[in-house]
Amino acid sequence: MNLYEAIFVRKSVRNFSMENLSAQTLDKIQTHYDELTGLFGNFKTNIAILDNRKGQHKALSFFGVKAPYYLAFYSEEAPKYLMNVGYMMEQMVLYMCSIGIGTCYIGTNKVKKTEVSLNGLGLIGVVAFGKSKGSHVRKQSEAKRLSLDELCVFKEVPRQWMKQMLEAARLSPSSLNRQPWRFVVYDSRIHIFSKKDSVERLKKWDEVNFGIMFANMMVVAEELWLDVDLIKLEDISQKNFSNSQYVLSAILKP
DSSP: OOHHHHHHHBOBOOOBOOOOOOHHHHHHHHHHHHTOOOSSTTOOEEEEEEEOTTSTTHHHHHHTOOOSEEEEEEEOOOTTHHHHHHHHHHHHHHHHHHTTOEEEEEOSTTSOGGGSEETTEEEEEEEEEEOBSSOSBOOGGGOOOOOHHHHEEESSOOOHHHHHHHHHHHTOOOGGGOOOEEEEEOSSEEEEEEEOOSOHHHHHHHHHHHHHHHHHHHHHHHHTTOOEEEEOOSSOOOTTSTTEEEEEEEEEOO
8 A cells, every 4th residue: 555545545543452563663654754855845843753552641542542652743833834744744644554554643732741842843743553453444435524516616627637636635634524625626726725713722723734635635646647836826716615715726737
């Protein structure tokens, strides 16, 4: 399984075996992170693998998901840094799925005080991971997501590659499964909007959510050998979706 295939079958795992992962597997996870390229610029980021096999992280286990390991993501603060971390988190989650490891996104408010920062970088997100007690994958049809017709306004008939990018975006995980993204679709471009949330504490996670979704889209672009730019355009109309905000556009280069 590669990252592209993982998009369509990965599921959130909440029941983990507390057995060890091999040192070689943990090294692979670190190496994959070290080779990642972020979504925007050269942000300073880092990860830490938190070992919970002996219950060292009881708060994460009790209030979140009990797992043998947690992957903590850290970043400096800069414009779009939350989106950048979400982008990197999803690539790591897809990679772990591709090598048979179960994963689940969880909150960050129950980590130890000693782990809320790392070398001057702030903690942004945590992923529980390890060997799942059941399957770490599911059928694509089992994903509880809105349909493309509910998420998209089609201005032109999309090409097949665009349908694949939209399907990958549709399947993206999001906090509380809120699926805040909406799409205005043309022949060779997609304008992406965020549905505004009235709950203030959830707004910060939308930027992370969009980073996760953009990771899925760009994995598809790489798999299909497409040269796609994620850029912010001027004068994009908000009229297609009420109570929404323009985020970025995915443009196929000629």
